[in-house]
Amino acid sequence: MAFIANITCLFFSFWLLFFACFAGVLMGVVSGGCGGGRELVAVAEDWACTFITTKLWCSNAYGELVLPQLRRSLQNLKMEYVDLFLIHWPLSLKPGRYEFPVRKVEISPMDFGSVWAAMEDCQRLGLTKSIGVSNFSCKKLADILALAKIPPAVNQVEFNPLWNQKKLREYCKANGVLLIGYSPLGASGTLWGSSRVLENEVLKEIAKAKGKTVAQICLKWAFEEGVGVIVKSFNVERMKQNLEILDWSLSEEERKRIGDLPQSRGCTGESFVSENGTFKTIEEFWDGEV
Numbered sequence: 001m002a003f004i005a006n007i008t009c010l011f012f013s014f015w016l017l018f019f020a021c022f023a024g025v026l027m028g029v030v031s032g033g034c035g036g037g038r039e040l041v042a043v044a045e046d047w048a049c050t051f052i053t054t055k056l057w058c059s060n061a062y063g064e065l066v067l068p069q070l071r072r073s074l075q076n077l078k079m080e081y082v083d084l085f086l087i088h089w090p091l092s093l094k095p096g097r098y099e100f101p102v103r104k105v106e107i108s109p110m111d112f113g114s115v116w117a118a119m120e121d122c123q124r125l126g127l128t129k130s131i132g133v134s135n136f137s138c139k140k141l142a143d144i145l146a147l148a149k150i151p152p153a154v155n156q157v158e159f160n161p162l163w164n165q166k167k168l169r170e171y172c173k174a175n176g177v178l179l180i181g182y183s184p185l186g187a188s189g190t191l192w193g194s195s196r197v198l199e200n201e202v203l204k205e206i207a208k209a210k211g212k213t214v215a216q217i218c219l220k221w222a223f224e225e226g227v228g229v230i231v232k233s234f235n236v237e238r239m240k241q242n243l244e245i246l247d248w249s250l251s252e253e254e255r256k257r258i259g260d261l262p263q264s265r266g267c268t269g270e271s272f273v274s275e276n277g278t279f280k281t282i283e284e285f286w287d288g289e290v
């Protein structure tokens with residue numbers, strides 16, 4: 001196990017709302033490991049309040065490798081099942097290699113048919129309550145929906161006031177897929193993130209006027225938009241602060257100002273793009289959704 005860290009993980013949405021009602025859900029992230037996935041280990045006062053998600057890493061994104069990876073992840077987690085199992089990225093990598101940044105020459109298109117069928121088997125076997133995808137564009141989600149016997153429950157993607165996923169959200173809603181947002185604060189401190197969300201002048205102005213922090217404005221906005229978000233903090237005070245968003249509201253004008261902010265991706269997927277590779281441009285990788 002590479003490292004264990006505490007984060008708060010909030011799932012704000014209509015059917016996941018109840019997670020947010022329990023303060024202080026402390027979760028640990030266990031990354032790496034033989035499964036090559038990312039496992040969330042929940043440590044909470046009440047186990048029933050936790051929601052465990054794990055992901056299929058790209059080097060296991062082959063029909064015959066899906067079930068073995070989930071079994072290894074469950075072994076690592078010491079659990080019999082997880083709540084949600086997601087395809088991490090819509091691509092495959094050379095089997096057996098677990099590194100990031102990835103070797104771009106080892107990227108290949110994923111065979112959605114065999115991988116999704118194996119994901120469905122995982123759910124049928126009771127090893128996960130639900131299955132879904134992550135970082136899928138409308139087009140790639142449509143490809144999965146076209147062949148799915150069990151449709152994806154979730155598409156987990158970047159989501160914050162500077163990348164509000166308007167088109168994808170509408171598509172997900174129309175197709176019964178719940179959009180869950182990662183990087184709701186812009187993921188500062190990560191390879192792909194920056195402080196551009198927390199330092200945004202409009203968000204700062206709204207926060208000042210309301211006597212809230214920019215982080216709380218972002219989370220409240222996501223909550224009011226009906227999007228589930230995964231917000232991370234290593235700091236207990238900030239974890240508490242991030243939960244204090246339930247007893248106040250944004251005004252219509254504030255929501256409009258946030259909705260009008262210029263949009264661009266923070267997580268561009270650049271790590272998977274190369275001139276002679278499977279995805280030659282960022283536009284191609286996201287099917288024009290940039």
Ligand code: A2P
Nearest residue numbers: 183184185186187188189215231232233234238
């Ligand atoms: P820290 O762990 O020191 O609190 P995201 O959820 O978008 O991935 O962003 C995570 C980043 O945001 C982390 O660097 C985290 O730092 C920081 N963060 C989390 N909550 C807050 C907050 N309430 N105010 C400011 N920064 C925060």
